[in-house]
Amino acid sequence: MILEATNDALRLDxxxxxxxxxxxxxxxxxxxxxxxxxxxxxxxxxxxxxxSLPAWVTGLAFISANLGAVEIMGMSANGAQIGMATMHYYWIGAIPAMLFLGVVMMPFYYGSKVRSVPEFMRRRFGTGAHLVNALSFALAQLLIAGVNLYLLATIVNVLLGWPLWISLIAAAAVVLTYTALGGLSAAIYNEVLQFFVIVAALLPLTIVGLHRVGGIDGLVDKVNNGPVDGMLSSWPGQNLTGFESPTASVIGIVLGLGFVLSFGYWTTNFVEVQRAMASNSMSAARRAPIIGSFPKMFIPFIIIIPGIIASVLAPEILALNEGKGDGSVQYNDALLILIRDLLPNGMLGVAIAGLMAAFMAGMAANISAFNTVFSYDLWQQYVKKDRPDGYYTRVGRIATIAATVVAIFTALLASGYSNLMDYLQTLFGFFNAPLFATFILGMFWKRMTATAGWAGLSSGTIAAIAVAVLSQDALGPLSIGAIDLSGQGASFVAAGAAFVVDIVVSVIVTLFTRPRVESELKGLVYSLTPKADRTDPNESSLPWYQRPVLLAGISLTMVVILNITFH
Amino acid sequence: MADTDKHAAQSKRAVRAFDIRTIIGTLLGIYGVILLLMGIFASDSDLEGSDGSSINLLTGITLLVVSAFFLTWVRLRPLLVAEGEEDASDAHIE
Structure with a gap:
């Protein structure tokens, strides 16, 4: 995951x-x-x-917020290592969940006028589940902001040769300046701008790369003659799951990645949902993730394909795939090697700007989600209630500064203990896994009780951690290897266990506890929300391209076609 | 936005300048011009080295087209303060 801090091989000219x-x-x-x-x-x-923002802006911000260092470097690395199966992270692991968020869940988030995902949790299940959710989310954001910052500083260090600590502080200062000044609007506008710059950098890179390997035919020939089997087929994706049986692999991808992991991530992660919540109307909020799904299904072509090109074009990556790497270069460097070898001055500057933009935007997204949850869900709820509104904006600005400082220290920690960071990220992922189960049950089953909310959430998280500990390597040295699962396969099973345990515990606890008064649940539960509150009154008069459900149908059809075309 | 009523015309101009479409159009336009110049004035050795120089040229032209699209869009459908935001939200997903 982590690049070497002093690696002259990648210095760009x-x-x-x-x-x-x-x-x-x-x-x-x-x-x-x-x-x-x-x-x-x-x-x-x-x-x-x-x-106040239009849907195309919040929709692009929705996917750009995720398009940070971890996605760009990580997904191109996966492309270089396992090939087309990486597409599942987008077509199976993101699009269906984004469409579900827009069609089914957004009406409750936006219609109930909550200001954050944890706030929805508090209104539906009370403070027990809320505190767990708000705290684990806030901590995870600080951690990921630090990881993003570290990768950003490393890029500056590797590409331009600035010392790591100067890169770290300079990058943090820029992110701090615009998020503290302009809040979410500044973060979102920069995310949208970043989207266009990163496309302007990676699309030409992909085209030049394809040209160099002799077009698509040349790429197919070279990869098929290369050292890794099955790189060009996405199904059954055994090199992604690590499962022996192809059937188990398909089930693992569809249920593990496509259902529990991705629904937990995309529908409850406030970093993403916050962008949609900033939309100017109910139908715009619902459209945001759906509009985002269209670029999201094509973005892997300029992230994963360059990774695959690097696997045949870059001698360093070829050596890694043949098992002859000397340790100076890792899969994460695939995109950088391609940029170094293929882009002339001019395009090189656009590529550096694009990468820095993406990494900054990724960090800013974490920080802007953190300061909202900190100010509204932790400070206003548990520390100082009933202050004038301007007070909380000031709290938000101070939280932004504090979060940036913490991120610098997290980044320094990441530079020394990169494995620890990976395990911590996996661990926080387990808090995400059962969230979707609790939310979806809570939105559609009015009887579900507050006790069931926090009991289901905690037992689901514990189940996920238990599976990870029993697996071969999901939590590194903490894993004892009692069951034969490793890598992504272990994550899928852990998330699946979290989902099932959460549902079972929630149902049982609900049957033995007292449900909440129905009048308190208006706007939060399907059967208790008048249709007018969860739909846009003007929806029937909107032109076809502004109707969420129709757009979602088009998107789903396209993603099925992509899956068939590139199976 | 207390001052919007007082200086309606002025703030409308400010809103257009701050419209994200103007920002995208301007940045991509500047990038397009620089890349175009890099492509036109590439030395022969650059051209021999790779197909790199033509990529500067091609990307430059493409960026200028995209930039023109955004700047025209702002002209045709300016963002109105307080009302008409629905108009500006016409989905452009390309």
Whole structure:
């Protein structure tokens, strides 16, 4: 996961023009922060952009918030290592869940006017489940912000040769400036801008790479003659799951990745949902993840395909796949090697700007979600209630500064203990796994009780951790290897266990505890929410391309076609 | 936004300048011009080295087209303060 901090092999030959392109980008980033500041007059402006943004902006921000260091470097590395099966992280592991969020769940998030996902938890299940959810989310964001910051600083260090600590502080200072000034609007605007710059960097890279290997035919020939089997087929994806049996592998991908893991992540992760909540109407909020699903299904072509190209074009990656790597280069470097070898000055600057933009936006997304949950869900709920609105905006700005400082220290920790960081991320992932079970049960079963909320959540999390501990390597040295599961396969089974245990415990506990008064659940539970509160009154008059359900249908059809075409 | 009523015309201009479409269009436009120039004035040795120089040219032209799309979009459907935001939200997913 982590790049070497002093690796001259990847130093890019950047010249004056490239630096100029990067500098121009930074002027825009800071400019957006300053301009967004003038639009902040209430805490809702700061934390949720005043719920004023059009759907295409929040939709692009929805996917860009995730398009940080971990996704770009990690997914191209997977492409270089296992090939087309990596597509499942998008077509199976993201799109269906995003569509489900827009069609089924967003009406409750947006219609109930909650300001965060943990706040929905509190309104539906009370403070027990809320505190667990808010705290684990806030901690996870600090951790991931640190990882993003570390990767960002490493890129600057490797590509441009700046010392790591200077890169770290400079990058943190830029992110801090625009998120503290402009709040969520600044973060979202930068995410949208970042999306276009990263596409402007990676699409030409993919085209040049394809050209170099002799087009698509040349790529297919070279990969089929290469050292890794099955790189060009996505199903049954055994090199992704690590399962022996093809049937088990397909089931693992569909249920484990496609259902429990991805629904838990995309439908309850406030980093993503916050972007959709900033939309200007119910139908726009529902459309945000659905609109985002269209670029999301094509973005792997400019992230994973370059990884596959690197596996045949870059001698260093070829050596890794033949088992002859000397340790100086890792799969994570695949994209950087390609950029180094293929892009001339000019495009090189766009690529550096694009990568830095993506990594900064990833970190800013974590921080803007953190400061909202910290201010509304922790500070306002448990520490200082009933202060004037401006007080909470100030708390948010201070939380932003504090989070950035913590992220710098987390990043320093990551530079020393990279494995620890990976395990911690896996661990926080287990808090995500049972969330979807609790939410979906709570949204559609009015009888489900508050006790069942926190009991289901905690037992589900414990079940996931138990599976990880019993597996071969999911939690590193903590895993004892009692069951024969490793890698992604172990994560799928852990998430599946969390989901089942959560549902079973929730149902049993509900049957023995007293349900909440129905009037308190209006807007939060399907059967108790009037249709007018969960739909847009103007929905029937909207043109076809603004109707969430129809758009979701088109998106789903396209993703099925993609799966068939690239099986 | 207390001052929007007082200086309606002024803040409308400010809103257009801060419209994300203007920002995207401007940045991609600047990038497009720089890449285009890099592509046009590439030395022969650059051209021999790889197909790299033509990628500067091609990307530059593409970025200018995308930039023109966004700037035209802002012109045709400006963002109105407080009302008409629905208009601006027409889904452009390409």
């Amino acid at each position: 950047a010249n004056f023009v490239d630096y100029t392109l990067v500098a121009i980008y930074f002027v825009f980033v800071i400019g957006i922060g300053l301009a967004a500041r003038r639009q902040v007059s209430t805490s809702l402006d700061f934390f949720l952009s005043g719920r």
